[in-house]
Amino acid sequence: MNKAAPQVDDLHKLRHSLAHALAQAVLKLWPGTKITIGPPIDYGCYYDFLFETPISDADFPVIEKEMRKIIHQGQTFRSETLKTSDAKKFWNQRKQPFKVELIEDLVKNEGVKTVTHYANIGPKGEETFVDLCRGGHIENMKDIPADAFKITSLAGAYWRGDEKREQLTRVYVAAFASKKELDEYLQMMEEAKRRDHRKLGQELDLFTFSELVGPGLPLWTPRGTLLRDLLDGYVWELRQARGYQRVTIPHITKKELYETSGHWQKFSQELFRITTREGHQFCMKPMNCPHHTQIYVSQQRSYRDLPQRYAETTTCYRDEQTGELHGLSRVRSFTQDDAHVFCRRSQAAEEILKIWEIVDTFYATVGFGKLRVRLSLHDPDAMEKYLGTPEMWQSAETELRKIAIDRQADFSEAPGEAAFYGPKVDFIARDSIGREWQVATIQLDINMPERFNLFCINEEGAEERIVMIHAAIMGSLERFLSIFIEHHAGLFPLWLAPVQVALLPLADIHEHYAHEVETMLKNVGLRIHYMDHTESLGKRIREGEKLRIPYLLVMGDREATDRSVAVRNVQTKKQVTVPLEQFVERTVKDVQERKLVASIG
Incomplete structure (x- = not known):
């Protein structure tokens, strides 16, 4: 019988528990690592570490393998309340200065007298890992679906967000209640990379x-x-x-x-x-x-x-x-x-x-x-x-x-x-x-x-x-x-596109008509980019698509004779030929009405 997947309401606990598994795995693989904090977040969790030697994404499979071992062991959680003085002594003995600093800040800022430790308990009753933590965990690590998490990335993070302090390595983990949800998230993240506003902005x-x-x-x-x-x-x-x-x-x-x-x-x-x-x-x-x-x-x-x-x-x-x-x-x-x-x-x-x-x-x-x-x-x-x-x-x-x-x-x-x-x-x-x-x-x-x-x-x-x-x-x-x-994804509605129409004459003999079209479009307030024929048509079309210009107008012999334009709609990838006056009338109307989708092509 298949084990029921954790409910969405349990995801916070699942992700929090997985952060402990991540820290435990890292300490086993790199014993000299200093640990800081590891909260659950939307889509998973992270943990910040100070490594003695840098790690890379090549280490992800090794860490994940160790995390799955922890899950399969069915480790449980046990809490213990300690006086702050005893807790500081505990972490000093383990040479974990960031935990000591966290306790000192709790005493200074919140006046606490006790803190809580959560220990992972192995199959023989042994403590396998301890963290300074307020709690909120699943009962048994086996409740974490072993195929529903993945280490996704590393990032730099200053301790306490202070650039004058230690630079830590933040390890991000995506974690869900099922493999299907994880796969959907990873697919979404790939699409998010393609749409990253920092890349598109440039x-x-x-x-x-x-x-x-x-x-x-x-x-x-x-x-x-x-x-x-x-x-x-x-x-x-x-x-x-x-x-x-x-x-x-x-x-x-x-x-x-x-x-x-x-x-x-x-x-x-x-x-x-x-x-x-x-x-x-x-x-x-x-x-x-x-x-x-x-x-x-x-x-x-x-x-x-x-x-x-x-x-x-x-x-x-x-x-x-x-x-x-x-x-x-x-x-x-x-x-x-x-x-x-x-x-x-x-x-x-x-x-x-x-x-x-x-x-x-x-x-x-x-x-x-x-x-x-x-x-x-x-x-x-x-x-x-x-x-x-x-x-x-x-x-x-x-x-x-x-x-x-x-x-x-x-x-x-x-x-x-x-x-x-x-x-x-x-x-x-x-x-x-x-x-x-x-x-x-x-x-x-x-x-x-x-x-x-x-x-x-x-x-x-x-x-x-x-x-x-x-x-x-x-x-x-x-x-x-x-x-x-x-x-x-950078392809804005026509009325918001910084450049709305690109003009692509096929050859020298089409330049006169193209400039006539340019003047006509500018006179009605459209934003134009003129792409002369020094580059091949294919290269200019690719450039226009890269710049997300909604309309690319190709003009050759037939268009100049008929006073028409071959309209390539960058969003639909379709190309149609329409009379010039019709193109102007419909495009101006779409802009004035703030239409979401360019209607030609």
């Missing part, structure tokens, strides 16, 4: 990085800037139709602004700080909401003036650790399509629903299907992480929940995922290879109005506290574009 000449400028600071080329502007322009079009006004703020601020907002206390490690020549402390803004409050309070507001809707696309700065930077997904300078609505409590639901409409419209237009909705709530057992009182949080969360129910949204709830100043509605997009990404967000904030004393004068002439709604449609443009590029 190939399509969208963005670059410079060592002289610094890590995490992307530089946008003309083509990449055009793509950003088209997307941002569409967001603004949707906002402008709903009464938003543009504002502009500086990129630095006095320390006091963020002390008032709470960011200085809650966000201090991620702030780029500046000291002026007079000794005053400033910082580069990590977000925009505190600045926008100061525009609101610059005038006395009547209830008749509300809602006030401010929108701005502007760059923010966060001092991310070097080891956590990744392409456009995690950067130090990022641009937000940020908006803040200042309104009465009674107006909040209507304003949130308007933003929700923008989110749904935008993501449908740029090619994502139905978004999943998550209410990100506070953790009532960790109020020290948040501003405000439990009552304020409960009130705001109840309001968001009611809005989601009234909209008949299919939503989940995630305690502990709220921003420190308020609960939020997070929208989750699924890309074309099945990965999920958190994209847009709407936050209901009742803390910032308290801290900045935001009010309006109501019908009775009295001050009335208002609420503040934070809304980002793309969020960080950089992160959104990393998702968008990979979702479309």
